Amino acid sequence: EAQVTQNPRYLITVTGKKLTVTCSQNMNHEYMSWYRQDPGLGLRQIYYSMNVEVTDKGDVPEGYKVSRKEKRNFPLILESPSPNQTSLYFCASSLFGGSYEQYFGPGTRLTVT
C-alpha cells in the first residue's frame, strides 16, 4: 500500500530536549516536505526536499533541521524544542513539486512543556 508514515504519532517532551520525528514514504517520490498546522494559521511549510541531499527552507524553518540521506526518509529534527513548537506536524511526499499531488502522513502531535 502506497503510504507516508510518521513516528511517533504523539509526543510530549520538555523544553530543550532534542527530538526527531521520522518520515518515510514507499512511493519512490522525489519531493518531500514538512508542515505544521496551528489553529487559525492553516498549514505552513517548514522545509522541503527536491531530492536526496537537496533541501531548502519553507516559510517557517526557524528551530528545525532536516536531512535527506535516502530517498524514502526525511526526518525532522528539533535540536532544542521550545513551547512555541507545540503543534501538529505533517510530512508529505509527491513525485515532483509543483502541480503534483502531495500524499500526507497521518500527523504527529507534539507538545513541548
Place this chain on the structure above:
Amino acid sequence: DQQVKQNSPSLSVQEGRISILNCDYTNSMFDYFLWYKKYPAEGPTFLISISSIKDKNEDGRFTVFLNKSAKHLSLHIVPSQPGDSAVYFCAASFDYKYIFGTGTRLKVLA
C-alpha cells in the same frame, strides 16, 4: 502577510446543493493551485489542482475555477454529500514551495 487567504472559516450547505469554497491569493508568481480535504485525525488528501495557464478544471463532482485577474480561485462541489463534510485547504505553489490557506470547514447537512 498571508499570501493565500480563505476568508470563510466555515460553510453549511444542504445535501444535494452546490458548495462553493473560495480562496484569494496575492502573489502573481504562483503557477499551480491545489485543493486538499482534511478529516479530523487524518492527513490532508488531494482533491484537484489547476495550472495558472488554465481557468477551469473538472474532476467528477469537483470543479476548480481560476480568475487570474482577480487572483481568486474557487472550488465547486456538485452535488454536495454528507461525506464531503471536512476542512478544505487551498494551496498555491511556486518554485517548489507551497503556501496553504487557513482552511474552510464545510458541513453538508442531510
